[in-house]
Amino acid sequence: MNKCDQCIVRQLSSLKALNKEEVIKLANSKTTHKIKKGEAIFEEGEVTNGVFCVKDGIGKLSKLSANGKDQIVKLVKSGELLGQRSMISNEPANLSAKAVADMEVCFIPKSEIIHFFNNNNQFSMNLMQSVCEDLKDSENDKIALVQKTVKQRLAETLLHLHDAFGENADKTLKVQLTREELAGIIGTATESCIRLLSDFNKLELIELAGKKIVLKDVKALKKLAEQL
Amino acid sequence: MNKCDQCIVRQLSSLKALNKEEVIKLANSKTTHKIKKGEAIFEEGEVTNGVFCVKDGIGKLSKLSANGKDQIVKLVKSGELLGQRSMISNEPANLSAKAVADMEVCFIPKSEIIHFFNNNNQFSMNLMQSVCEDLKDSENDKIALVQKTVKQRLAETLLHLHDAFGENADKTLKVQLTREELAGIIGTATESCIRLLSDFNKLELIELAGKKIVLKDVKALKKLAEQL
DNA sequence: CTATAAATATGACATTTATCATATAAAAAT
DNA sequence: ATTTTTATATGATAAATGTCATATTTATAG
Numbered sequence: 001m002n003k004c005d006q007c008i009v010r011q012l013s014s015l016k017a018l019n020k021e022e023v024i025k026l027a028n029s030k031t032t033h034k035i036k037k038g039e040a041i042f043e044e045g046e047v048t049n050g051v052f053c054v055k056d057g058i059g060k061l062s063k064l065s066a067n068g069k070d071q072i073v074k075l076v077k078s079g080e081l082l083g084q085r086s087m088i089s090n091e092p093a094n095l096s097a098k099a100v101a102d103m104e105v106c107f108i109p110k111s112e113i114i115h116f117f118n119n120n121n122q123f124s125m126n127l128m129q130s131v132c133e134d135l136k137d138s139e140n141d142k143i144a145l146v147q148k149t150v151k152q153r154l155a156e157t158l159l160h161l162h163d164a165f166g167e168n169a170d171k172t173l174k175v176q177l178t179r180e181e182l183a184g185i186i187g188t189a190t191e192s193c194i195r196l197l198s199d200f201n202k203l204e205l206i207e208l209a210g211k212k213i214v215l216k217d218v219k220a221l222k223k224l225a226e227q228l
Numbered sequence: 229m230n231k232c233d234q235c236i237v238r239q240l241s242s243l244k245a246l247n248k249e250e251v252i253k254l255a256n257s258k259t260t261h262k263i264k265k266g267e268a269i270f271e272e273g274e275v276t277n278g279v280f281c282v283k284d285g286i287g288k289l290s291k292l293s294a295n296g297k298d299q300i301v302k303l304v305k306s307g308e309l310l311g312q313r314s315m316i317s318n319e320p321a322n323l324s325a326k327a328v329a330d331m332e333v334c335f336i337p338k339s340e341i342i343h344f345f346n347n348n349n350q351f352s353m354n355l356m357q358s359v360c361e362d363l364k365d366s367e368n369d370k371i372a373l374v375q376k377t378v379k380q381r382l383a384e385t386l387l388h389l390h391d392a393f394g395e396n397a398d399k400t401l402k403v404q405l406t407r408e409e410l411a412g413i414i415g416t417a418t419e420s421c422i423r424l425l426s427d428f429n430k431l432e433l434i435e436l437a438g439k440k441i442v443l444k445d446v447k448a449l450k451k452l453a454e455q456l
Numbered sequence: 457c458t459a460t461a462a463a464t465a466t467g468a469c470a471t472t473t474a475t476c477a478t479a480t481a482a483a484a485a486t
Numbered sequence: 487a488t489t490t491t492t493a494t495a496t497g498a499t500a501a502a503t504g505t506c507a508t509a510t511t512t513a514t515a516g
Contacts (some may be wrong), residue, residue: 065375089360094367117353121346131359132317136245138366139301139322145373146415147293150473177495189372189474194495307493407464417504422465
Protein backbone atom coordinates (compact mmCIF):
# COMPACT_ATOMS: atom_id res chain seq x y z
CA MET A 1 0.00 0.00 0.00
CA ASN A 2 1.73 3.13 -1.21
CA LYS A 3 0.35 5.85 0.99
CA CYS A 4 2.95 8.53 0.15
CA ASP A 5 1.61 8.98 -3.34
CA GLN A 6 -1.58 10.70 -2.16
CA CYS A 7 0.07 12.60 0.67
CA ILE A 8 -0.24 16.37 0.79
CA VAL A 9 3.50 16.69 1.40
CA ARG A 10 4.17 14.83 -1.82
CA GLN A 11 1.93 17.33 -3.61
CA LEU A 12 3.32 20.50 -2.10
CA SER A 13 6.97 20.04 -1.14
CA SER A 14 10.17 19.40 -3.08
CA LEU A 15 9.07 15.75 -3.10
CA LYS A 16 6.66 16.50 -5.92
CA ALA A 17 9.55 15.91 -8.31
CA LEU A 18 9.83 12.24 -7.32
CA ASN A 19 8.76 9.62 -9.84
CA LYS A 20 6.64 6.55 -9.11
CA GLU A 21 9.60 4.34 -8.33
CA GLU A 22 11.11 6.91 -5.99
CA VAL A 23 7.84 7.36 -4.15
CA ILE A 24 7.68 3.62 -3.52
CA LYS A 25 11.24 3.73 -2.18
CA LEU A 26 10.20 6.64 0.00
CA ALA A 27 7.10 4.88 1.32
CA ASN A 28 9.22 1.93 2.42
CA SER A 29 11.73 3.97 4.34
CA LYS A 30 9.56 6.58 6.03
CA THR A 31 8.17 6.29 9.52
CA THR A 32 5.04 8.06 10.76
CA HIS A 33 4.73 9.88 14.08
CA LYS A 34 2.01 11.68 16.01
CA ILE A 35 3.10 14.71 17.99
CA LYS A 36 0.81 16.23 20.59
CA LYS A 37 0.50 19.99 20.99
CA GLY A 38 3.45 21.26 23.00
CA GLU A 39 5.65 18.23 22.32
CA ALA A 40 8.93 18.48 20.42
CA ILE A 41 9.76 16.86 17.08
CA PHE A 42 13.39 17.65 17.67
CA GLU A 43 15.33 19.92 19.98
CA GLU A 44 18.09 22.41 19.33
CA GLY A 45 21.43 20.61 19.27
CA GLU A 46 19.93 17.24 18.36
CA VAL A 47 21.26 15.33 15.36
CA THR A 48 18.21 14.44 13.29
CA ASN A 49 19.73 12.54 10.36
CA GLY A 50 16.80 13.15 8.11
CA VAL A 51 13.86 15.42 7.40
CA PHE A 52 10.33 15.51 8.71
CA CYS A 53 7.30 15.91 6.44
CA VAL A 54 4.40 17.72 8.02
CA LYS A 55 1.25 15.77 7.08
CA ASP A 56 -1.03 17.59 9.44
CA GLY A 57 -1.01 20.20 12.18
CA ILE A 58 1.13 23.26 12.82
CA GLY A 59 4.65 23.46 14.17
CA LYS A 60 7.06 26.15 15.26
CA LEU A 61 10.80 26.42 14.79
CA SER A 62 12.29 28.34 17.67
CA LYS A 63 15.37 29.04 19.71
CA LEU A 64 15.50 29.49 23.44
CA SER A 65 17.59 32.46 24.54
CA ALA A 66 19.72 32.68 27.65
CA ASN A 67 17.11 34.90 29.31
CA GLY A 68 14.45 32.23 28.88
CA LYS A 69 12.57 33.73 25.95
CA ASP A 70 11.66 31.54 23.03
CA GLN A 71 12.19 33.31 19.71
CA ILE A 72 10.05 31.77 16.96
CA VAL A 73 11.81 31.72 13.61
CA LYS A 74 9.13 30.12 11.47
CA LEU A 75 5.77 28.39 11.62
CA VAL A 76 5.26 25.31 9.46
CA LYS A 77 2.06 23.74 8.22
CA SER A 78 1.02 20.62 6.38
CA GLY A 79 2.83 20.09 3.11
CA GLU A 80 6.15 21.44 4.35
CA LEU A 81 9.46 19.82 5.19
CA LEU A 82 11.32 20.33 8.46
CA GLY A 83 14.99 19.98 9.26
CA GLN A 84 16.33 20.28 5.72
CA ARG A 85 18.84 22.94 6.66
CA SER A 86 20.71 21.11 9.38
CA MET A 87 20.60 17.83 7.46
CA ILE A 88 22.23 19.44 4.44
CA SER A 89 24.78 21.32 6.53
CA ASN A 90 25.63 18.12 8.41
CA GLU A 91 25.04 19.89 11.66
CA PRO A 92 22.93 19.36 14.76
CA ALA A 93 19.66 21.30 14.62
CA ASN A 94 20.09 25.03 15.21
CA LEU A 95 16.45 25.35 16.23
CA SER A 96 13.88 23.31 18.10
CA ALA A 97 10.73 22.11 16.34
CA LYS A 98 7.60 21.85 18.46
CA ALA A 99 3.93 21.28 17.79
CA VAL A 100 1.68 24.31 18.16
CA ALA A 101 -1.30 22.14 17.25
CA ASP A 102 -1.39 18.31 17.20
CA MET A 103 0.73 17.11 14.32
CA GLU A 104 1.26 14.10 12.15
CA VAL A 105 4.71 13.92 10.62
CA CYS A 106 6.74 11.41 8.62
CA PHE A 107 10.45 10.97 9.07
CA ILE A 108 12.56 10.42 5.95
CA PRO A 109 16.13 9.22 6.58
CA LYS A 110 18.97 11.34 5.26
CA SER A 111 20.22 8.53 2.98
CA GLU A 112 16.97 8.65 1.02
CA ILE A 113 17.05 12.42 0.61
CA ILE A 114 20.68 12.37 -0.51
CA HIS A 115 19.88 9.63 -2.99
CA PHE A 116 17.05 11.68 -4.48
CA PHE A 117 19.24 14.79 -4.43
CA ASN A 118 21.95 13.07 -6.45
CA ASN A 119 19.70 11.29 -8.89
CA ASN A 120 16.86 13.67 -9.54
CA ASN A 121 17.78 17.14 -10.75
CA GLN A 122 14.30 18.47 -10.38
CA PHE A 123 14.20 17.34 -6.77
CA SER A 124 17.52 18.93 -5.94
CA MET A 125 16.43 22.15 -7.64
CA ASN A 126 13.16 22.14 -5.70
CA LEU A 127 14.97 21.57 -2.43
CA MET A 128 17.39 24.34 -3.27
CA GLN A 129 14.56 26.71 -4.10
CA SER A 130 12.81 25.91 -0.88
CA VAL A 131 15.90 26.75 1.16
CA CYS A 132 16.30 29.94 -0.91
CA GLU A 133 12.73 30.87 -0.11
CA ASP A 134 13.46 30.44 3.60
CA LEU A 135 16.57 32.58 3.21
CA LYS A 136 14.67 35.37 1.52
CA ASP A 137 11.97 35.29 4.19
CA SER A 138 14.56 35.34 6.92
CA GLU A 139 16.40 38.30 5.41
CA ASN A 140 13.18 40.23 5.02
CA ASP A 141 12.14 39.41 8.57
CA LYS A 142 15.49 40.66 9.76
CA ILE A 143 14.98 43.95 7.99
CA ALA A 144 11.46 44.29 9.35
CA LEU A 145 12.73 43.67 12.88
CA VAL A 146 14.99 46.68 12.58
CA GLN A 147 12.88 49.01 10.52
CA LYS A 148 9.42 48.50 11.96
CA THR A 149 7.98 49.15 15.39
CA VAL A 150 6.53 46.39 17.53
CA LYS A 151 3.06 47.65 16.67
CA GLN A 152 3.76 47.38 12.95
CA ARG A 153 5.25 43.93 13.33
CA LEU A 154 2.22 42.75 15.27
CA ALA A 155 -0.10 44.02 12.54
CA GLU A 156 2.08 42.39 9.90
CA THR A 157 2.21 39.10 11.79
CA LEU A 158 -1.56 38.95 12.27
CA LEU A 159 -2.03 39.52 8.54
CA HIS A 160 0.54 36.87 7.74
CA LEU A 161 -1.07 34.34 10.06
CA HIS A 162 -4.36 35.02 8.34
CA ASP A 163 -2.86 34.62 4.87
CA ALA A 164 -0.80 31.55 5.62
CA PHE A 165 -3.19 29.58 7.82
CA GLY A 166 -6.64 30.98 7.05
CA GLU A 167 -9.67 31.40 9.26
CA ASN A 168 -12.33 29.18 10.86
CA ALA A 169 -16.05 29.34 10.05
CA ASP A 170 -16.49 31.95 12.81
CA LYS A 171 -13.80 34.14 11.17
CA THR A 172 -11.28 33.49 13.93
CA LEU A 173 -7.67 32.77 12.93
CA LYS A 174 -6.97 29.06 12.46
CA VAL A 175 -3.61 29.16 14.22
CA GLN A 176 -4.13 29.44 17.92
CA LEU A 177 -1.07 30.85 19.59
CA THR A 178 -0.56 31.92 23.16
CA ARG A 179 0.33 35.56 23.65
CA GLU A 180 3.77 34.39 24.59
CA GLU A 181 4.18 32.58 21.27
CA LEU A 182 2.88 35.57 19.35
CA ALA A 183 5.38 37.74 21.21
CA GLY A 184 8.06 35.22 20.26
CA ILE A 185 7.24 35.67 16.58
CA ILE A 186 7.26 39.44 16.54
CA GLY A 187 10.22 39.59 18.90
CA THR A 188 8.91 41.49 21.89
CA ALA A 189 7.98 41.01 25.53
CA THR A 190 4.77 39.08 26.22
CA GLU A 191 3.30 42.04 28.10
CA SER A 192 3.93 44.38 25.20
CA CYS A 193 2.20 41.97 22.88
CA ILE A 194 -0.82 41.67 25.16
CA ARG A 195 -0.99 45.43 25.54
CA LEU A 196 -0.92 46.05 21.81
CA LEU A 197 -3.56 43.39 21.17
CA SER A 198 -5.77 45.22 23.67
CA ASP A 199 -5.10 48.48 21.86
CA PHE A 200 -5.95 46.90 18.49
CA ASN A 201 -9.10 45.54 20.06
CA LYS A 202 -10.13 48.96 21.38
CA LEU A 203 -9.41 50.49 17.98
CA GLU A 204 -11.64 47.76 16.47
CA LEU A 205 -8.86 46.51 14.23
CA ILE A 206 -9.31 43.06 15.71
CA GLU A 207 -11.74 41.30 18.03
CA LEU A 208 -10.55 39.21 20.92
CA ALA A 209 -12.58 36.30 22.25
CA GLY A 210 -10.28 34.56 24.68
CA LYS A 211 -7.38 33.09 22.77
CA LYS A 212 -9.28 33.51 19.50
CA ILE A 213 -8.59 36.47 17.28
CA VAL A 214 -10.71 37.90 14.47
CA LEU A 215 -9.24 40.40 12.03
CA LYS A 216 -11.97 43.01 11.80
CA ASP A 217 -10.26 45.69 9.73
CA VAL A 218 -7.71 44.14 7.39
CA LYS A 219 -7.32 47.36 5.44
CA ALA A 220 -6.39 49.38 8.50
CA LEU A 221 -4.02 46.65 9.69
CA LYS A 222 -2.27 46.69 6.32
CA LYS A 223 -1.98 50.45 6.45
CA LEU A 224 -0.55 50.26 9.96
CA ALA A 225 1.97 47.59 8.96
CA GLU A 226 3.28 49.61 6.04
CA GLN A 227 3.16 53.23 7.17
CA LEU A 228 6.30 55.17 7.90
CA MET B 229 44.84 31.04 -21.08
CA ASN B 230 42.71 29.53 -18.34
CA LYS B 231 42.79 32.05 -15.52
CA CYS B 232 39.87 30.66 -13.49
CA ASP B 233 41.86 27.65 -12.40
CA GLN B 234 44.10 29.67 -10.08
CA CYS B 235 41.38 32.03 -8.92
CA ILE B 236 40.67 32.35 -5.23
CA VAL B 237 36.95 31.97 -5.88
CA ARG B 238 37.60 28.62 -7.51
CA GLN B 239 39.49 27.57 -4.39
CA LEU B 240 36.99 28.76 -1.81
CA SER B 241 33.48 28.71 -3.22
CA SER B 242 31.12 25.99 -4.45
CA LEU B 243 33.09 26.15 -7.69
CA LYS B 244 35.87 24.07 -6.14
CA ALA B 245 33.89 21.00 -7.16
CA LEU B 246 34.31 21.77 -10.87
CA ASN B 247 36.61 19.51 -12.89
CA LYS B 248 39.19 20.69 -15.43
CA GLU B 249 36.81 20.60 -18.34
CA GLU B 250 34.17 22.53 -16.44
CA VAL B 251 36.67 25.18 -15.39
CA ILE B 252 37.62 25.73 -19.03
CA LYS B 253 33.94 26.08 -19.90
CA LEU B 254 33.63 28.55 -17.04
CA ALA B 255 36.66 30.58 -18.14
CA ASN B 256 35.17 30.99 -21.59
CA SER B 257 31.81 32.25 -20.44
CA LYS B 258 32.76 34.53 -17.57
CA THR B 259 33.26 38.28 -17.83
CA THR B 260 35.41 40.34 -15.48
CA HIS B 261 34.42 43.69 -13.97
CA LYS B 262 36.02 46.31 -11.78
CA ILE B 263 33.73 48.03 -9.29
CA LYS B 264 34.83 51.19 -7.52
CA LYS B 265 34.06 51.75 -3.85
CA GLY B 266 30.48 52.94 -3.53
CA GLU B 267 29.37 51.62 -6.91
CA ALA B 268 26.71 48.94 -7.29
CA ILE B 269 27.18 45.46 -8.72
CA PHE B 270 23.44 45.08 -8.90
CA GLU B 271 20.48 46.87 -7.40
CA GLU B 272 17.43 45.60 -5.59
CA GLY B 273 14.78 44.60 -8.13
CA GLU B 274 17.27 44.01 -10.93
CA VAL B 275 17.26 40.72 -12.82
CA THR B 276 20.85 39.51 -12.74
CA ASN B 277 20.65 36.22 -14.66
CA GLY B 278 23.78 34.84 -13.14
CA VAL B 279 26.11 35.00 -10.18
CA PHE B 280 29.08 37.20 -9.36
CA CYS B 281 32.35 35.82 -8.04
CA VAL B 282 34.21 38.16 -5.73
CA LYS B 283 37.87 38.02 -6.76
CA ASP B 284 38.96 40.96 -4.68
CA GLY B 285 37.60 43.67 -2.43
CA ILE B 286 34.65 43.83 -0.05
CA GLY B 287 30.98 44.20 -0.84
CA LYS B 288 27.76 44.69 1.06
CA LEU B 289 24.32 43.24 0.47
CA SER B 290 21.72 45.69 1.69
CA LYS B 291 18.15 46.85 1.42
CA LEU B 292 16.98 50.44 1.47
CA SER B 293 14.00 51.03 3.73
CA ALA B 294 11.18 53.47 3.13
CA ASN B 295 12.65 55.84 5.73
CA GLY B 296 15.92 56.02 3.82
CA LYS B 297 18.01 53.74 6.01
CA ASP B 298 20.15 51.10 4.41
CA GLN B 299 20.02 47.83 6.31
CA ILE B 300 23.08 45.69 5.60
CA VAL B 301 22.29 42.01 5.45
CA LYS B 302 25.74 40.61 4.76
CA LEU B 303 29.29 41.60 3.89
CA VAL B 304 31.10 39.55 1.25
CA LYS B 305 34.80 39.16 0.63
CA SER B 306 37.02 37.55 -1.96
CA GLY B 307 36.26 33.91 -2.60
CA GLU B 308 32.52 34.27 -2.20
CA LEU B 309 29.64 34.15 -4.66
CA LEU B 310 26.98 36.83 -4.93
CA GLY B 311 23.43 36.63 -6.22
CA GLN B 312 22.97 32.88 -5.92
CA ARG B 313 19.71 33.20 -4.06
CA SER B 314 17.78 35.28 -6.53
CA MET B 315 19.19 33.35 -9.49
CA ILE B 316 17.99 30.06 -8.04
CA SER B 317 14.62 31.48 -7.04
CA ASN B 318 14.18 32.96 -10.52
CA GLU B 319 13.48 36.31 -8.98
CA PRO B 320 14.82 39.83 -9.28
CA ALA B 321 17.40 40.61 -6.59
CA ASN B 322 15.90 41.17 -3.16
CA LEU B 323 18.96 43.12 -2.08
CA SER B 324 21.42 45.55 -3.61
CA ALA B 325 25.12 44.64 -3.83
CA LYS B 326 27.57 47.52 -3.53
CA ALA B 327 31.32 47.82 -3.13
CA VAL B 328 32.55 48.86 0.32
CA ALA B 329 36.13 48.71 -0.99
CA ASP B 330 37.20 48.58 -4.64
CA MET B 331 36.24 45.21 -6.05
CA GLU B 332 37.06 42.88 -8.88
CA VAL B 333 34.25 40.48 -9.74
CA CYS B 334 33.50 37.94 -12.46
CA PHE B 335 30.04 37.36 -13.82
CA ILE B 336 28.99 33.79 -14.57
CA PRO B 337 25.80 33.43 -16.63
CA LYS B 338 22.93 31.47 -15.17
CA SER B 339 23.04 28.86 -17.94
CA GLU B 340 26.53 27.83 -16.85
CA ILE B 341 25.59 27.51 -13.22
CA ILE B 342 22.49 25.48 -14.03
CA HIS B 343 24.54 23.23 -16.24
CA PHE B 344 27.02 22.58 -13.43
CA PHE B 345 24.17 22.15 -10.97
CA ASN B 346 22.57 19.45 -13.10
CA ASN B 347 25.73 17.61 -14.04
CA ASN B 348 27.93 17.80 -10.98
CA ASN B 349 26.45 16.50 -7.74
CA GLN B 350 29.29 17.81 -5.65
CA PHE B 351 28.80 21.30 -7.06
CA SER B 352 25.06 21.26 -6.40
CA MET B 353 25.66 20.01 -2.88
CA ASN B 354 28.25 22.74 -2.27
CA LEU B 355 25.91 25.41 -3.57
CA MET B 356 23.13 24.03 -1.41
CA GLN B 357 25.35 24.05 1.65
CA SER B 358 26.43 27.59 0.98
CA VAL B 359 22.82 28.78 0.87
CA CYS B 360 22.13 26.77 4.02
CA GLU B 361 25.02 28.49 5.72
CA ASP B 362 23.56 31.87 4.78
CA LEU B 363 20.20 30.76 6.11
CA LYS B 364 21.64 29.69 9.43
CA ASP B 365 23.53 32.98 9.77
CA SER B 366 20.46 34.95 8.91
CA GLU B 367 18.32 33.10 11.46
CA ASN B 368 20.92 33.59 14.16
CA ASP B 369 21.23 37.29 13.28
CA LYS B 370 17.49 37.59 13.54
CA ILE B 371 17.52 36.11 17.01
CA ALA B 372 20.41 38.34 18.08
CA LEU B 373 18.51 41.40 16.85
CA VAL B 374 15.70 40.61 19.24
CA GLN B 375 17.58 39.23 22.20
CA LYS B 376 20.60 41.50 22.40
CA THR B 377 20.93 45.20 23.05
CA VAL B 378 22.46 47.59 20.53
CA LYS B 379 25.59 47.72 22.66
CA GLN B 380 25.96 43.95 22.59
CA ARG B 381 25.34 43.82 18.86
CA LEU B 382 27.98 46.48 18.27
CA ALA B 383 30.52 44.50 20.31
CA GLU B 384 29.56 41.33 18.46
CA THR B 385 29.81 43.03 15.07
CA LEU B 386 33.25 44.49 15.79
CA LEU B 387 34.49 41.05 16.80
CA HIS B 388 32.95 39.51 13.71
CA LEU B 389 34.54 42.10 11.42
CA HIS B 390 37.88 41.34 13.03
CA ASP B 391 37.43 37.58 12.63
CA ALA B 392 36.12 37.68 9.10
CA PHE B 393 38.31 40.38 7.56
CA GLY B 394 41.34 40.60 9.82
CA GLU B 395 43.51 43.54 10.73
CA ASN B 396 46.16 45.71 9.06
CA ALA B 397 49.78 45.94 10.20
CA ASP B 398 48.82 48.79 12.54
CA LYS B 399 46.19 46.56 14.18
CA THR B 400 43.30 48.53 12.68
CA LEU B 401 40.38 46.60 11.21
CA LYS B 402 40.80 45.84 7.53
CA VAL B 403 37.19 46.62 6.64
CA GLN B 404 36.66 50.33 6.66
CA LEU B 405 33.03 51.16 7.12
CA THR B 406 31.39 54.50 7.69
CA ARG B 407 29.51 54.87 10.97
CA GLU B 408 26.35 54.80 8.91
CA GLU B 409 27.27 51.44 7.40
CA LEU B 410 28.20 50.02 10.78
CA ALA B 411 24.85 51.22 12.10
CA GLY B 412 23.22 49.51 9.11
CA ILE B 413 24.79 46.19 10.09
CA ILE B 414 23.82 46.25 13.73
CA GLY B 415 20.44 47.75 12.95
CA THR B 416 20.42 51.04 14.79
CA ALA B 417 20.50 54.78 14.22
CA THR B 418 23.81 56.24 13.04
CA GLU B 419 23.96 58.55 16.07
CA SER B 420 23.49 55.64 18.49
CA CYS B 421 26.31 53.79 16.76
CA ILE B 422 28.63 56.80 16.99
CA ARG B 423 27.74 57.33 20.63
CA LEU B 424 28.45 53.72 21.57
CA LEU B 425 31.74 53.74 19.69
CA SER B 426 32.71 56.78 21.74
CA ASP B 427 31.72 54.95 24.91
CA PHE B 428 33.75 51.89 23.91
CA ASN B 429 36.65 54.22 23.19
CA LYS B 430 36.39 55.85 26.62
CA LEU B 431 36.19 52.42 28.26
CA GLU B 432 39.34 51.49 26.30
CA LEU B 433 37.63 48.53 24.64
CA ILE B 434 38.56 50.00 21.28
CA GLU B 435 40.69 52.83 19.94
CA LEU B 436 39.39 55.26 17.36
CA ALA B 437 41.69 56.99 14.88
CA GLY B 438 39.39 58.66 12.42
CA LYS B 439 37.55 55.97 10.51
CA LYS B 440 40.04 53.37 11.69
CA ILE B 441 39.18 51.13 14.58
CA VAL B 442 41.51 49.03 16.75
CA LEU B 443 40.11 46.35 19.05
CA LYS B 444 42.05 46.93 22.25
CA ASP B 445 40.30 44.54 24.64
CA VAL B 446 38.90 41.58 22.74
CA LYS B 447 38.18 39.67 25.94
CA ALA B 448 36.03 42.45 27.37
CA LEU B 449 34.23 42.88 24.05
CA LYS B 450 33.42 39.17 24.00
CA LYS B 451 32.15 39.30 27.54
CA LEU B 452 30.00 42.30 26.69
CA ALA B 453 28.57 40.59 23.61
CA GLU B 454 27.55 37.48 25.50
CA GLN B 455 26.46 38.69 28.91
CA LEU B 456 22.83 38.54 29.99
C1' DC C 457 44.18 76.07 -1.36
C1' DT C 458 39.99 77.52 -0.23
C1' DA C 459 34.99 76.65 -0.32
C1' DT C 460 31.58 73.36 0.16
C1' DA C 461 29.83 69.26 1.37
C1' DA C 462 29.84 65.16 4.02
C1' DA C 463 30.94 62.52 8.12
C1' DT C 464 31.58 62.38 12.94
C1' DA C 465 30.50 63.86 17.51
C1' DT C 466 27.66 65.25 21.38
C1' DG C 467 23.74 67.28 23.96
C1' DA C 468 18.77 67.56 24.92
C1' DC C 469 14.71 65.44 24.66
C1' DA C 470 10.85 62.33 23.19
C1' DT C 471 9.31 57.87 22.35
C1' DT C 472 9.24 53.17 22.50
C1' DT C 473 9.60 49.17 24.83
C1' DA C 474 10.98 46.22 28.77
C1' DT C 475 10.46 45.16 33.48
C1' DC C 476 8.21 44.59 37.75
C1' DA C 477 4.07 44.42 40.36
C1' DT C 478 -0.37 42.96 40.81
C1' DA C 479 -5.09 41.77 39.45
C1' DT C 480 -8.24 38.93 37.06
C1' DA C 481 -9.64 35.22 34.16
C1' DA C 482 -9.16 30.75 32.31
C1' DA C 483 -7.49 26.13 32.40
C1' DA C 484 -5.85 22.04 34.70
C1' DA C 485 -5.52 19.09 38.54
C1' DT C 486 -7.22 17.00 42.59
C1' DA D 487 -16.47 21.67 42.77
C1' DT D 488 -12.67 23.65 44.60
C1' DT D 489 -7.90 24.36 44.63
C1' DT D 490 -3.84 25.30 42.11
C1' DT D 491 -1.62 26.66 38.30
C1' DT D 492 -1.16 29.12 34.15
C1' DA D 493 -2.45 32.75 30.92
C1' DT D 494 -4.10 37.23 30.19
C1' DA D 495 -4.52 41.98 31.42
C1' DT D 496 -3.14 46.51 33.04
C1' DG D 497 -0.65 50.10 35.73
C1' DA D 498 3.68 52.27 37.17
C1' DT D 499 8.20 52.94 36.19
C1' DA D 500 12.81 52.54 34.27
C1' DA D 501 15.85 51.77 30.63
C1' DA D 502 17.13 51.81 25.96
C1' DT D 503 17.09 53.93 21.81
C1' DG D 504 15.59 57.25 18.24
C1' DT D 505 15.18 62.00 16.75
C1' DC D 506 16.40 66.65 16.26
C1' DA D 507 19.64 70.31 16.83
C1' DT D 508 24.13 71.83 16.41
C1' DA D 509 29.23 71.69 16.64
C1' DT D 510 33.39 70.07 14.84
C1' DT D 511 36.19 67.50 12.05
C1' DT D 512 37.35 65.41 7.70
C1' DA D 513 36.89 64.75 2.82
C1' DT D 514 35.89 66.49 -1.84
C1' DA D 515 35.31 69.70 -5.54
C1' DG D 516 36.33 73.63 -7.87
